[in-house]
Amino acid sequence: MESYVTGLRCAGCGHGLPVQYALSCPRCGGLLELEYDLERMAGLPRDRLSGPGIWRYAFALPVRDPAHRVSLGEGNTPLYDCPRLAEAIGVRKLWLKFEGTNPTGTVKDRTSATAVSAAREFGYKAIGVVSTGNAGSSLATYGTRAGLRTFIFCYERGSQPKLNHMAACASDLVFYRGVYDDMIGVFDRLVDEGLVFDGGASRNPFKHEGKKTIAYEVAEQLGWAVPDFFVAPVGVGETFIASYRGFRELAAMGWTAGVPRMVAAQSAVANPIVRAWREGGDLVPQRIGYTVAEGVAVGNPDAKGRYVLDILRREGGLAGDAADADIVAAQKLVARTEGIWAGPTGVVTVAVLRNLVRAGQVPSAARVVCMVTETGLKGEYPPIHPEGIVPDYEAVKKLVMARLGGFPA
Amino acid sequence: MESYVTGLRCAGCGHGLPVQYALSCPRCGGLLELEYDLERMAGLPRDRLSGPGIWRYAFALPVRDPAHRVSLGEGNTPLYDCPRLAEAIGVRKLWLKFEGTNPTGTVKDRTSATAVSAAREFGYKAIGVVSTGNAGSSLATYGTRAGLRTFIFCYERGSQPKLNHMAACASDLVFYRGVYDDMIGVFDRLVDEGLVFDGGASRNPFKHEGKKTIAYEVAEQLGWAVPDFFVAPVGVGETFIASYRGFRELAAMGWTAGVPRMVAAQSAVANPIVRAWREGGDLVPQRIGYTVAEGVAVGNPDAKGRYVLDILRREGGLAGDAADADIVAAQKLVARTEGIWAGPTGVVTVAVLRNLVRAGQVPSAARVVCMVTETGLKGEYPPIHPEGIVPDYEAVKKLVMARLGGFPA
Numbered sequence: 001m002e003s004y005v006t007g008l009r010c011a012g013c014g015h016g017l018p019v020q021y022a023l024s025c026p027r028c029g030g031l032l033e034l035e036y037d038l039e040r041m042a043g044l045p046r047d048r049l050s051g052p053g054i055w056r057y058a059f060a061l062p063v064r065d066p067a068h069r070v071s072l073g074e075g076n077t078p079l080y081d082c083p084r085l086a087e088a089i090g091v092r093k094l095w096l097k098f099e100g101t102n103p104t105g106t107v108k109d110r111t112s113a114t115a116v117s118a119a120r121e122f123g124y125k126a127i128g129v130v131s132t133g134n135a136g137s138s139l140a141t142y143g144t145r146a147g148l149r150t151f152i153f154c155y156e157r158g159s160q161p162k163l164n165h166m167a168a169c170a171s172d173l174v175f176y177r178g179v180y181d182d183m184i185g186v187f188d189r190l191v192d193e194g195l196v197f198d199g200g201a202s203r204n205p206f207k208h209e210g211k212k213t214i215a216y217e218v219a220e221q222l223g224w225a226v227p228d229f230f231v232a233p234v235g236v237g238e239t240f241i242a243s244y245r246g247f248r249e250l251a252a253m254g255w256t257a258g259v260p261r262m263v264a265a266q267s268a269v270a271n272p273i274v275r276a277w278r279e280g281g282d283l284v285p286q287r288i289g290y291t292v293a294e295g296v297a298v299g300n301p302d303a304k305g306r307y308v309l310d311i312l313r314r315e316g317g318l319a320g321d322a323a324d325a326d327i328v329a330a331q332k333l334v335a336r337t338e339g340i341w342a343g344p345t346g347v348v349t350v351a352v353l354r355n356l357v358r359a360g361q362v363p364s365a366a367r368v369v370c371m372v373t374e375t376g377l378k379g380e381y382p383p384i385h386p387e388g389i390v391p392d393y394e395a396v397k398k399l400v401m402a403r404l405g406g407f408p409a
Numbered sequence: 410m411e412s413y414v415t416g417l418r419c420a421g422c423g424h425g426l427p428v429q430y431a432l433s434c435p436r437c438g439g440l441l442e443l444e445y446d447l448e449r450m451a452g453l454p455r456d457r458l459s460g461p462g463i464w465r466y467a468f469a470l471p472v473r474d475p476a477h478r479v480s481l482g483e484g485n486t487p488l489y490d491c492p493r494l495a496e497a498i499g500v501r502k503l504w505l506k507f508e509g510t511n512p513t514g515t516v517k518d519r520t521s522a523t524a525v526s527a528a529r530e531f532g533y534k535a536i537g538v539v540s541t542g543n544a545g546s547s548l549a550t551y552g553t554r555a556g557l558r559t560f561i562f563c564y565e566r567g568s569q570p571k572l573n574h575m576a577a578c579a580s581d582l583v584f585y586r587g588v589y590d591d592m593i594g595v596f597d598r599l600v601d602e603g604l605v606f607d608g609g610a611s612r613n614p615f616k617h618e619g620k621k622t623i624a625y626e627v628a629e630q631l632g633w634a635v636p637d638f639f640v641a642p643v644g645v646g647e648t649f650i651a652s653y654r655g656f657r658e659l660a661a662m663g664w665t666a667g668v669p670r671m672v673a674a675q676s677a678v679a680n681p682i683v684r685a686w687r688e689g690g691d692l693v694p695q696r697i698g699y700t701v702a703e704g705v706a707v708g709n710p711d712a713k714g715r716y717v718l719d720i721l722r723r724e725g726g727l728a729g730d731a732a733d734a735d736i737v738a739a740q741k742l743v744a745r746t747e748g749i750w751a752g753p754t755g756v757v758t759v760a761v762l763r764n765l766v767r768a769g770q771v772p773s774a775a776r777v778v779c780m781v782t783e784t785g786l787k788g789e790y791p792p793i794h795p796e797g798i799v800p801d802y803e804a805v806k807k808l809v810m811a812r813l814g815g816f817p818a
Contacts, residue, residue: 072748073487073510080481084556099509101482104750105661105786114474126813143750147493151637156797161570164790170627172812175797183800277574321575335577339481339553341513341546377514381573388565388584391592396583400604402558403581404535 040049074109100375107365119197128196165275215246237304265352295345322351341376483518515739517547523619528606537605542571624655646713674761703752716783731760750785
């Protein structure tokens with residue numbers, strides 16, 4: 001299917017540009033966003049969509065030449081109706097949008113698909129990113145699959161499962177010491193000189209755009225309807241903004257009746273959005289502490305952070321945070337009630353929803369979708385060293401019967 | 410869609426039974442298989458299939474009441490066309506059927522779906538399995554999701570990522586010491602007494618059946634065609650036999666023109682099928698050594714093993730094995746050529762294919778599908794402790810330019 005992209009527009013000053021690889025507004029330096037011919041898109045046959053992975057929604061994505069589109073079957077992730085979890089949390093209806101079934105186990109695969117495809121469209125042979133894990137392994141996977149060189153700049157002490165993954169899939173894995181902020185400065189200069197295509201989360205609108213498909217999928221899975229609340233995690237803000245933009249487009253096209261109330265979920269030790277939202281002021285960059293939710297450990301989300309705040313204020317959204325203990329408890333609750341194994345970053349939304357329900361900010365009659373951005377398989381957990389029982393039939397039978405409540409010995 | 414199941418039949422003596430929960434032939438003790446009304450199935454609209462997960466093919470599955478069918482979106486996994494890998498291995502066309510996008514990252518989710526659904530259909534409140542990892546975490550996920558008690562009997566020294574996963578999702582995780590063979594004897598007695606529904610791989614035809622959908626998916630993804638060769642791993646033999654049965658049904662229904670040549674892939678230190686196939690005799694149980702491919706570490710596949718051998722001999726199949734070094738090399742090759750991160754068990758098929766091509770047993774003109782049964786995210790790998798570079802712009806730029814081959818310093 002053809003792309004209906006028409007151009008770029010600055011989210012700050014409104015300046016418009018034709019479709020091109022640009023990372024900031026030439027007038028004001030603001031964030032650039034992609035625009036589409038929504039009027040023509042409205043007439044597309046929404047009940048006969050097809051295509052591999054996120055390219056099911058190729059009309060709403062910015063890669064024009066189908067030959068440039070790479071897919072590993074990302075997206076089309078399940079939307080789990082979770083009645084037991086809903087009851088435990090105290091809302092009428094709760095769905096989890098589980099991104100753990102993506103090829104590398106995280107939501108990042110959606111943006112890797114559009115970033116790598118755009119790199120091909122603009123003639124690049126190499127793509128890069130600075131990452132401690134999920135983004136790096138995802139981009140390495142997609143870049144390699146598309147035949148590009150992949151420069152993954154990785155913190156030397158990243159988590160082992162992710163280091164192994166990146167080491168296997170990246171053509172060029174470069175470890176660095178020091179802090180992310182130093183490396184990102186170096187990386188941005190490489191990008192600005194055109195040595196590698198920008199696979200980072202903060203500037204490139206073509207990369208960002210892949211996550212917009214979350215909104216399209218959720219709406220389609222609900223029969224072209226939207227929930228009352230949509231809870232998305234906020235680190236840099238990519239998932240939140242992209243989902244919101246998707247819901248906005250769908251409403252503008254008349255495919256859905258409106259947009260959900262957006263809820264920004266953060267870790268309590270990396271919560272600049274939540275603070276500004278509660279206190280009513282500007283975004284204040286923050287020196288962050290350790291959080292189990294490493295994917296949202298961002299103290300200065302910068303331009304995208306301000307944009308998130310803007311959406312929350314303009315649209316009557318909500319923001320909330322959760323302590324590490326709440327996040328770990330949410331991870332267990334999701335696993336024990338619904339059998340779904342998600343990582344700590346993935347369940348920040350669930351922990352935050354629980355807090356907001358308790359505080360009365362989300363009503364019990366609400367119908368809610370929580371993004372769950374990653375599988376639990378990529379985490380590092382405290383080792384378990386159990387002592388097993390000896391396989392003796394009578395002893396095991398007694399144990400099983402006692403637990404089942406029948407004929408306890 | 411309705412199920413077209415008609416009964417059970419013994420794979421050994423041919424004795425038939427009505428549909429019921431039975432684990433062996435009452436006449437000869439042989440393996441039971443499910444049968445379907447293939448004539449009526451042939452008339453189904455194969456190009457308008459739908460339904461969640463593997464229930465897209467509900468007509469060919471044995472769960473009659475849709476209310477009993479549990480799905481977490483398993484199946485519908487990508488079939489990757491891999492031109493670079495095909496070239497490296499020396500075959501004309503190679504696809505990988507990548508099971509890593511299943512909810513728990515392995516092919517086991519297909520059988521967990523049918524096992525748990527059948528447990529509900531037969532009125533069971535608890536299901537169980539003996540497992541060191543993948544099967545246990547998958548069954549815990551599906552059982553919990555369906556509201557059943559899940560008794561997972563797990564070896565006390567299983568791999569950490571899998572222990573964590575099972576500990577989170579199982580209602581009743583019971584660790585044992587000693588060897589699998591001791592525990593499976595105890596477990597089978599619990600099953601025979603009706604305390605838990607059988608979630609194991611060796612006897613229950615309802616559990617086995619879920620993997621048949623692999624063949625249906627591959628055929629559908631190839632436009633209702635089959636490859637020349639289909640390479641499946643053999644531990645107990647469940648994946649191999651179920652795939653074969655699926656291909657047979659499709660051909661009998663006239664949906665495909667024939668069945669692929671089946672290739673049984675084993676680890677060189679756990680290769681009873683390969684030995685018997687090479688030497689022409691009976692299956693000889695084997696004392697196995699350590700292999701990185703822990704999912705196929707089976708020395709005595711017993712009845713299913715003999716069935717695999719039977720299929721190979723009757724249908725002109727092939728069997729091959731690969732040493733651990735070959736398997737690890739195949740894992741790296743798949744990652745570096747196509748960006749796909751699979752576990753060692755997952756790539757046994759690729760390693761074996763490479764050996765068979767080198768030996769001239771698979772011709773270079775062949776069109777081959779290899780099953781890749783698991784993601785790489787569940788493995789334990791040797792730790793990496795890299796020393797990072799200092800983020801200095803000029804140094805990093807020089808490094809990138811040198812690697813890109815432009816203006817080397």
